[in-house]
Amino acid sequence: RRTTHYLFIVVVAVNSTLLTINSGDYIFYTDWAWTSFVVFSIAQSTMLVVGAIYYMLFTGVPGTATYYATIMTIYTWVAKGAWFALGYPYDFIAVPVWIPSAMLLDLSYWATRRNKHAAILIGGSLVGLSLPLFNMINLLTIRDPLEMAFKYPRPTLPPYMTPIEPQVGKSYNSPVALGAGAGAVLSVPIAALGAKLNTWTYRW
Numbered sequence: 339r340r341t342t343h344y345l346f347i348v349v350v351a352v353n354s355t356l357l358t359i360n361s362g363d364y365i366f367y368t369d370w371a372w373t374s375f376v377v378f379s380i381a382q383s384t385m386l387v388v389g390a391i392y393y394m395l396f397t398g399v400p401g402t403a404t405y406y407a408t409i410m411t412i413y414t415w416v417a418k419g420a421w422f423a424l425g426y427p428y429d430f431i432a433v434p435v436w437i438p439s440a441m442l443l444d445l446s447y448w449a450t451r452r453n454k455h456a457a458i459l460i461g462g463s464l465v466g467l468s469l470p471l472f473n474m475i476n477l478l479t480i481r482d483p484l485e486m487a488f489k490y491p492r493p494t495l496p497p498y499m500t501p502i503e504p505q506v507g508k509s510y511n512s513p514v515a516l517g518a519g520a521g522a523v524l525s526v527p528i529a530a531l532g533a534k535l536n537t538w539t540y541r542w
Contacts, residue, residue, distance in 0.1 A: 347397075347402065351389065351409035354385065355414055375513040383465050383521040386407065387462055387466070394457070400444045400448035401444050402444070406440060407437045411436055427490065429481045440465070445461075446464060447461060457533070458526060458533055463522045466518065466526070467522045468518075470517035474513075
């Protein structure tokens with residue numbers, strides 16, 4: 339029965355990766371990370387938290403959220419390798435950083451002795467606050483994603499999604515702060531939704 343649970347998580351985490359990728363960007367977030375980092379941050383934090391908290395509460399085991407995020411990360415690295423094998427540069431795709439935020443969600447659940455409400459409030463807030471920070475650090479370690487986007491346009495990229503120069507500073511000065519603030523607020527109700535899904539589904 340427990341094996342079935344974890345196999346189920348693997349299957350859904352792979353599919354969630356596809357949803358997360360598309361919610362944040364066309365393919366991962368390399369093209370638009372600088373241009374719309376706030377939108378990316380909100381989309382990624384909410385998509386991560388809804389699946390991670392659902393499966394963490396589904397199994398009742400602290401660590402399941404990190405397990406879930408790890409599967410997503412591995413799957414994304416496999417896709418990155420596939421693009422690289424096709425002849426694209428290594429920096430063509432930047433893999434989002436999900437694992438540390440999922441670890442904070444697990445930690446909030448474990449530290450409060452499996453308190454579901456604490457996981458929603460504290461864990462949801464921590465995911466929303468931390469994910470933009472970890473991903474901006476990740477972006478700073480690679481070559482300019484926008485340069486890659488212009489140099490190697492996506493094969494099926496529609497015209498309206500042609501990468502544009504970022505306008506950071508005109509309407510706000512810190513995309514990390516704005517993404518973290520909005521992500522923290524929105525991740526809590528989305529975490530609550532993920533928790534609520536457990537009462538709508540069959541449990542073994």
